[in-house]
Amino acid sequence: MKIKNQQDFWSGVLYIVVGLGFSVGATNYSFGSAARPGPGYFPFGLGLLLAIIGAMVLVGSLASKHEGPIGKIAWKPLSIIVGSIILFAFTLPHLGMAIALPLLVLTSALAGDEFHLGEVLLNAAILTIGSWAVFIYGLNLVIPLWPTFIG
Numbered sequence: 729m730k731i732k733n734q735q736d737f738w739s740g741v742l743y744i745v746v747g748l749g750f751s752v753g754a755t756n757y758s759f760g761s762a763a764r765p766g767p768g769y770f771p772f773g774l775g776l777l778l779a780i781i782g783a784m785v786l787v788g789s790l791a792s793k794h795e796g797p798i799g800k801i802a803w804k805p806l807s808i809i810v811g812s813i814i815l816f817a818f819t820l821p822h823l824g825m826a827i828a829l830p831l832l833v834l835t836s837a838l839a840g841d842e843f844h845l846g847e848v849l850l851n852a853a854i855l856t857i858g859s860w861a862v863f864i865y866g867l868n869l870v871i872p873l874w875p876t877f878i879g
Contacts, residue, residue: 734798736789743782750775805839812836824872825864829856 731737751772760766816832823831830852837848863869 731789732795733789733792736785736792738798740782740784740786740789743785744779745782747775747778747780747782750778808839809836812839821872822876824874824876824878825859826856826873827875829859 752775754768754772754775757768757771758766759768759772812832812835815835816828819828819831830849833852833855834848837843837851860873864871864873
């Protein structure tokens with residue numbers, strides 16, 4: 729059997745490996761029940777869903793009409809994205825979500841070919857408000873919203 733689309737094939741393999749890894753890792757936590765899910769319930773289901781999507785992409789790569797090898801690794805965008813995530817991890821405890829998340833969106837947007845400041849700022853505002861609504865307001869997680877020097 730010939731792999732016609734190498735990009736989709738290896739993407740599918742990566743999705744399967746990561747999805748199964750999350751599912752196996754989630755078995756270390758309590759599952760709870762459907763009415764009261766435990767901390768392992770959501771990551772397990774999400775990992776399985778990711779593995780299923782990966783299997784679909786992998787099977788599709790075998791029947792694809794698009795043929796071509798994998799291109800070169802785009803090191804600059806990859807470095808910018810990884811650096812943005814590391815920056816977020818270090819700034820969140822000190823600067824709070826209100827500053828760290830827009831900073832993450834702004835710096836990671838620099839990895840793309842098309843950068844429009846207005847779109848990035850709108851995206852940052854929507855993601856920050858949505859993250860506040862879900863994680864701080866909805867789930868009552870203890871995540872600092874404002875910088876530590878503000879209180």
